[in-house]
Amino acid sequence: MFSLDHPQKNPLFDFYAPLGSQYRGLLSIPHSGENIPAEFEKFLSGDQRAYKEDVDFKVNELVDIKKLQESGIAVLVAHVHRVCIDLNRAESNCVLFWKDNTQGKKLVIHDPGPDATQALIEKYHRPYFEILKAALQDLEKRKKGLVSMVDLHSMPSRPTEYHMKQNPNQKMHRANFCVSDRNGKTATSEFINFFKDQLVNAGHEASINDPYIGGYVTEYVDKFRTNNIQIEINRSIYMDETIKELISSKVEKLKPLLTDVLIKGFEAFDS
16 A cells, blocks of 8 residues: 555545655644535535635645655545545544534534434545554554654634633744644654754744634644644745735745655654
């Protein structure tokens, strides 16, 4: 499975295997998908603009996937929109979790019911975690020490009313990057600080576990023998948050920088 020199195509995700004999780690991108399968449409409002509010917009285009592959890093990119299936949540609340978006716009208008919900879990949630599991188990077999995993996301530049309800004490200002490890549970301090320091050395402000501590993917991956972190990218450093478009001049600067930081981190902790 993991010796392919091209992405493993699937309607739900792409798995880009590492190229060559070296396999250093795994990068997961679960929230950049914008595909809404037809079977979800009857449950949703149809407000396309509302759907776009909380997608990790084009995060998969902020890294050079081919260069990561050549450096021994596998990349897993989801296609299905988080409005339908939120892959950063457990099975128990992953289906149509977002009844409203973080701006309060209605998303879900009908409940699929328990039988349909279970079928959607089996079809759309489990396959992502099956390949995640297979990739991590393969890494564990190849490595003596901890294996490296990064879950890549983006975040609004400022907390919304929804975010303030979740954490009333959070700051209005957000760093360019938030690096998190479930408050020290899923990675060594050396691992998380290496990524944070690399981002800072590249000229960006970076925080640790503020305002996010990691999500379900981070928690799930901790079952394996891993150094495992989540990285959130402040959307203001690569896109127009109002009209939901990439800013090409910003992407051109960010993409090689972020790719380089990831490669350095995976190489530094390749055991």
